[in-house]
Amino acid sequence: MMIHTNNYILNIKELWDDVPEEYLSHKERYENAIKKAFIVLKVLRQLHTGNIQITDHRTPTNVYSIQDGIFRNVNPLLIHIGLFWSTIAAQASTEQQAEWLQPDSSMIGTYVQTELGHGSFIRGIETTATYDSTTDEFILHTPRLSAYKWWPGGLGNTANACLVMAQLYINGTCHGLHIFLAQIRDFDTHKPLPGIKVGEIGPKMGFNTADNGFLGFDNHRIPRTNMLMKNVQVLRDGTYVKPKHDKLTYGSMLLTRVTLISDLAYQLSKAATIAVRYSAVRRQSPIKSNEPERQILDFVSQQHKLFITIASSHVYRVVGLWMWNSHKRVTADIHEGNMGQLPELHALACCLKAISSRDASALVEQCRLACGGHGYMMASNLPQIYAYTTAAVTYEGEYTVLLLQTARYLVKFWRLAAEHKPLPQNFAYFEDYIKKNFEQWRNSPEGIIEGFKAIVAGKTKAAYDTLQCNLRNGREFEEAWNMASVQLTNASEAYARSLLCEVFWKETVQLSTKVSKSLAIVLEQLAELYLMYWALEKHGDLLLYSTISRNDIEALQSRYEELLALIRPNAVGLVDAFDIRDEVLCSTLGAYDGRVYERMMEEASKSPLNEDVVNESFHKYIRPVTMKNKL
Ligand SMILES: CC/C=C\C/C=C\C/C=C\C/C=C\C/C=C\CCCC(=O)SCCNC(=O)CCNC(=O)[C@H](O)C(C)(C)COP(=O)(O)OP(=O)(O)OC[C@H]1O[C@@H](n2cnc3c(N)ncnc32)[C@H](O)[C@@H]1OP(=O)(O)O
Numbered sequence: 001m002m003i004h005t006n007n008y009i010l011n012i013k014e015l016w017d018d019v020p021e022e023y024l025s026h027k028e029r030y031e032n033a034i035k036k037a038f039i040v041l042k043v044l045r046q047l048h049t050g051n052i053q054i055t056d057h058r059t060p061t062n063v064y065s066i067q068d069g070i071f072r073n074v075n076p077l078l079i080h081i082g083l084f085w086s087t088i089a090a091q092a093s094t095e096q097q098a099e100w101l102q103p104d105s106s107m108i109g110t111y112v113q114t115e116l117g118h119g120s121f122i123r124g125i126e127t128t129a130t131y132d133s134t135t136d137e138f139i140l141h142t143p144r145l146s147a148y149k150w151w152p153g154g155l156g157n158t159a160n161a162c163l164v165m166a167q168l169y170i171n172g173t174c175h176g177l178h179i180f181l182a183q184i185r186d187f188d189t190h191k192p193l194p195g196i197k198v199g200e201i202g203p204k205m206g207f208n209t210a211d212n213g214f215l216g217f218d219n220h221r222i223p224r225t226n227m228l229m230k231n232v233q234v235l236r237d238g239t240y241v242k243p244k245h246d247k248l249t250y251g252s253m254l255l256t257r258v259t260l261i262s263d264l265a266y267q268l269s270k271a272a273t274i275a276v277r278y279s280a281v282r283r284q285s286p287i288k289s290n291e292p293e294r295q296i297l298d299f300v301s302q303q304h305k306l307f308i309t310i311a312s313s314h315v316y317r318v319v320g321l322w323m324w325n326s327h328k329r330v331t332a333d334i335h336e337g338n339m340g341q342l343p344e345l346h347a348l349a350c351c352l353k354a355i356s357s358r359d360a361s362a363l364v365e366q367c368r369l370a371c372g373g374h375g376y377m378m379a380s381n382l383p384q385i386y387a388y389t390t391a392a393v394t395y396e397g398e399y400t401v402l403l404l405q406t407a408r409y410l411v412k413f414w415r416l417a418a419e420h421k422p423l424p425q426n427f428a429y430f431e432d433y434i435k436k437n438f439e440q441w442r443n444s445p446e447g448i449i450e451g452f453k454a455i456v457a458g459k460t461k462a463a464y465d466t467l468q469c470n471l472r473n474g475r476e477f478e479e480a481w482n483m484a485s486v487q488l489t490n491a492s493e494a495y496a497r498s499l500l501c502e503v504f505w506k507e508t509v510q511l512s513t514k515v516s517k518s519l520a521i522v523l524e525q526l527a528e529l530y531l532m533y534w535a536l537e538k539h540g541d542l543l544l545y546s547t548i549s550r551n552d553i554e555a556l557q558s559r560y561e562e563l564l565a566l567i568r569p570n571a572v573g574l575v576d577a578f579d580i581r582d583e584v585l586c587s588t589l590g591a592y593d594g595r596v597y598e599r600m601m602e603e604a605s606k607s608p609l610n611e612d613v614v615n616e617s618f619h620k621y622i623r624p625v626t627m628k629n630k631l
């Protein structure tokens with residue numbers, strides 16, 4: 001069968017709600033979401049097996065973006081689709097993949113890593129997998145309360161299998177963290193298997209249909225062949241065959257961090273679409289007293305809030321794709337046994353995941369605030385987008401923890417520079433900074449990129465010097481590192497920003513040669529706006545570490561304001577170009593037709609509190625008090 005994905009899915013009636021999700025209980029929400037999840041899964045499986053083919057020349061990610069509208073919240077199978085299968089595909093041996101990756105598999109899985117006691121510091125994970133050579137099995141065990149798995153999406157009620165991260169023990173020796181496939185519920189009855197304690201963790205700020213769960217093992221046995229064995233093996237006699245790199249087990253986190261950058265770009269484009277369209281419809285106060293009230297989009301301060309969101313969505317789309325391609329390249333190298341590029345990819349993924357999630361949640365919130373009171377309504381969908389986006393600052397590697405990973409990488413290169421050892425080309429600017437080869441400031445995108453590199457060098461130097469000073473004062477390395485950690489995270493953040501500016505500008509300039517002149521102008525305006533915005537935000541750092549002057553900053557401010565005016569006529573066109581359907585935006589404020597007030601009234605009429613003209617609580621609680629007072 002040939003289908004157009006959007007039309008096909010939009011026509012599946014059971015996927016679309018009559019009653020807004022906010023009015024359902026926690027349990028009803030899950031049940032509604034799981035019904036839809038299995039309809040979506042069926043479509044994905046049909047696409048995968050080729051039973052249905054799409055005519056819109058896109059990939060299953062098309063289904064992924066439409067699902068934001070279907071679920072409004074989160075697909076309870078997100079981790080099953082996004083992490084369970086991809087981890088098996090990346091880390092299981094060919095034989096294991098042949099057995100487990102069947103399109104008609106009974107397994108509904110999840111990725112079970114975090115515990116009540118440990119999330120960031122995964123070496124501290126306490127769940128054990130002990131090899132029993134007499135039976136050729138691993139025994140999974142939760143030794144204490146803090147070792148209970150806590151958080152995995154889909155675990156609460158849905159999954160019947162999972163990939164568990166546990167400490168591997170063979171003959172009393174701990175070999176560190178490894179991944180094991182464990183069945184946790186009966187495929188037929190769905191009851192937890194003996195030795196399994198599993199449940200749901202309760203309501204959260206968002207992700208309320210994600211079915212996050214807890215899990216404990218009481219000496220639960222699984223076959224030896226259930227350890228994921230592509231990169232590392234345990235043989236029948238208990239021999240441990242080491243991986244080529246001991247962090248290959250962490251590969252799923254790396255991949256998800258890379259994927260997330262593009263997902264956050266998409267969330268930003270949704271928020272920008274809602275806020276810009278609303279700002280074109282909403283009129284509030286005249287600019288000159290004798291004129292009619294103006295669209296709030298005409299206020300320059302409103303443009304300042306919104307155009308950076310449009311630009312940031314483009315930045316993360318471009319950089320997300322750039323990282324995706326790097327990941328593909330490095331993975332191919334790893335297949336060939338070359339691990340050389342893995343540390344760089346890890347360092348980039350860490351800081352870019354951290355900054356993209358932090359930027360995205362701040363900008364989504366900025367869009368919500370830019371919609372005034374109406375942005376506070378659930379029906380605007382901005383609160384839900386915020387709750388979804390801000391979770392990404394924490395999951396898949398907490399913000400600060402990831403920035404500190406990138407700092408390790410920066411400090412290594414700074415040490416090389418300080419010791420006058422050869423540096424890779426992309427860190428040659430460290431040497432320039434040490435030799436005080438400062439470029440004359442240029443008020444241009446290229447000049448700003450150079451300025452950001454000077455900030456990275458200056459902040460890495462400051463962090464490194466503090467670290468050395470702490471060491472000289474007799475501190476042990478880890479303690480000295482902790483004492484310098486504020487400066488270290490600052491250096492990482494600056495590094496991420498310089499990468500974002502450089503990659504976005506270079507890719508935009510390249511893209512501009514391939515599109516029409518009029519489109520190229522707008523794309524370059526957006527890219528320039530992004531660079532100017534951040535140069536102004538970080539002007540204090542530029543003054544500290546580059547050769548910028550006060551006059552240069554004033555000139556940047558003028559150019560920035562000029563860019564806001566240049567982008568204003570295209571603002572609505574730019575968000576329309578994100579091409580997000582009303583059914584996906586789910587917003588009274590952001591629909592294409594601009595019927596904001598009509599939609600708000602229509603949505604309000606769905607409130608159960610409007611079902612009765614007089615709510616029965618009046619008779620029970622209000623009247624006895626108010627009537628008594630009258631007497
Ligand atoms: C229809 C649907 C279709 C598609 C969907 C597709 C995609 C989905 C898209 C988006 C997903 C959206 C939503 C998902 C929602 C929720 C998902 C949430 C899932 C989770 O949260 S899973 C749990 C994640 N947990 C973490 O991330 C924990 C964070 N902690 C760590 O990663 C590590 O502990 C650490 C990196 C902080 C430190 O590790 P360590 O202590 O073992 O290591 P050291 O600090 O000692 O470092 C040693 C050395 O190793 C290097 N290193 C560390 N990690 C890696 C790595 N991953 N790769 C390579 N190298 C690594 C480190 O740099 C050190 O090197 P050095 O040379 O010594 O400096």
Ligand SMILES: Cc1cc2nc3c(=O)[nH]c(=O)nc-3n(C[C@H](O)[C@H](O)[C@H](O)COP(=O)(O)OP(=O)(O)OC[C@H]3O[C@@H](n4cnc5c(N)ncnc54)[C@H](O)[C@@H]3O)c2cc1C
Pocket residue numbers: 079111112113114117118119120121150151152153207212391394395396397398399400401404485
């Ligand atoms: C919505 C959601 C979905 C999730 N889904 C899954 C899932 O499917 N599977 C799964 O396994 N997990 C999942 N998680 C768990 C998630 O990965 C962890 O919460 C995350 O990795 C952070 O770990 P933590 O909660 O232990 O935070 P902590 O590490 O306890 O962080 C608390 C504070 O301590 C600071 N801190 C911690 N260590 C350091 C350090 N070394 N240096 C400096 N500061 C430090 C942090 O910066 C932070 O400020 C999910 C979480 C959420 C919120």
